[in-house]
Amino acid sequence: MPERDLDVAEMPSLTPVSTMEPVDLVRADGGVPLTGKKARQGKLGVIGWLSISWLALVTLAAILAPILPIDDPNQVTASIARQPPGTDGHIFGGDGLGRDLFSRIIWGGRSSLLIGTLSVLLGLVLGGLLGLVAGYFRGRADGVLTGGFDVLLSFPQLILALTLVTVFASGEGVTATRRTVVLILALGVVSIPVLGRITRANTLTWTQREFVLAARALGAKQREIMFREVLPNVLPAMFSIALLGVAVVIVAEGGLSLLGVGTQLPRPSWGNIIAEGRSELRDSPHIVIIPTIIIFLTVFALNYLGDVVRARFDVRESAL
């Protein structure tokens, strides 16, 4: 079957305007040539390996936090309050209250990475499924789902997350666990339309391919075609966007922390360490600068790897 020329008008969300629509969660500068020759070819290169190592390091530290020989992140030692890195063997120094900053960063990574991965996973599963259905069956299902994605995207994303968290987990008596769960759900909801749209767009292209037609001719069931033939081809696109998504969510949690609705203190997250350090900025800038560097490296690594995956599989939202 010759590749059908897709009519722009048939795809309401894929008119040229929409394909260019920058999505906060993704920074959809899709198709922009990458930095570095290696990344352009979809190879890891030195920076790629460094990125993987860094992510492995922070993930491992976050997972192993309870058994690592570090201070309790909430233990207050008055003598190290606001002290610079290196004081009394505390490598990152103390925070404003005198808690060990190194330990808070490790435990903070637990919150930040947990929120980042779980909410994107939520978006990946729900958005992916809906996008797959929309792109595979097209027609009315597509119209409704795409419309739904558009409505969700018509809210500035941070504001939507902020609203959900404020309504469902602010005020007195909100436990840290409730706040974290609501953060994951809220940021997950925000990422559904982003992942849904990218999945739909890619599903549309792959569904046109000959092997799908062949599977159909052989009498395969719809569900089999969707999950066995189409989905494996769409996964790289979803995965590359998901990597960027984790980075964006980590930053978004930081933004929400500064607005007072990030991870609930005293439970640390990279974002709320920065938010707390704000008041000590004048005399103890390290409380802000150290977590900033950690977030920067993590986001950089995720962005870089996302781009490598994207280059490798030639993923473009506008690939239609």
Added chain:
Amino acid sequence: MPVLLRRFIHLVVVLFCVTLFVALLTSMLPGDPVNSIAGFAPEEQKEQIREQLGLDDPIPVQYGRWLSDFVTGDLGSYWTVTGDRPVVDRVKDALPVSIQLMVYAQVLALVVAIPLGVATAYRAGSRFDRGSNFTAFGLLALPNFALALILAYYVGVQLGWLPVTGYVAPSEDFVEHLRRMAMPAIALAVGQIAVYMRLLRSDMIATLQEDFITMAKSKGVSPRRVLWRHALRPSSLTLLTVAGLNVGTLIGSAVVIEVIFSLPGLGSLLYESITSRQYIAFQSLVAIIAVGYVMLNFLVDVLYAVLDPRIRHARA
């Protein structure tokens, strides 16, 4: 159906969904919403609030009332122990501050990104190109609130060049106004610069391979003129659309930046309404932001259709 009409229908549907969601916000508060809104209030005031918000009414009635209040400029009240004050009074003062901040950031981002994008596209592959690209890629990984704090520390505190907090209206003292807005605008603009530069660069590289560019070159048009006159124009359309649509990102970031630099804009009001649990004010602020964003998106779409004949004439 013409494209513009379809866009308009889309606008109406989206506006309906967004406002419905916002209108029902307060009733979604866990527990008795009135306790969250004014827990301190005596029973009769609670009754009055309940009455005013119509929390017991069916949803269409609640929505209708909220909408008619909203469009007539009644944004509800701040409920405090000492009585209630209308939200709209403070919004009037805050809105210009937020708009100024976003306009400055956007203009700054474009002013820096366009020459950089053009230059890197022209010298694609050179050391300058690779350097700029890599810097841009790095800047994308720097959260703007972190950048804001670092700027505040180094430029504001260490060097003492610029005041760290506060706002001065342009009508009062324009130079001081710009001094106060400089750091917030830079913090907001940096991330956008990276996006715009990379976008324009890739677009320009594609344009530079078109036949009409070769034609212009062979006619002996100077490289400068080819770049700025012949190549930038077709490439800038995408950039401008993205810049318009990027306002969504900008709004979210601006809220955080305003709080950091204590600028009395919508973001600061939003923050204040969260910390002091003024949910009615919160609801109205979210509505203003969301509706503003939806309308702006619509305008960008229309503008795009007007500018680009291919879209205007697309069969729908």
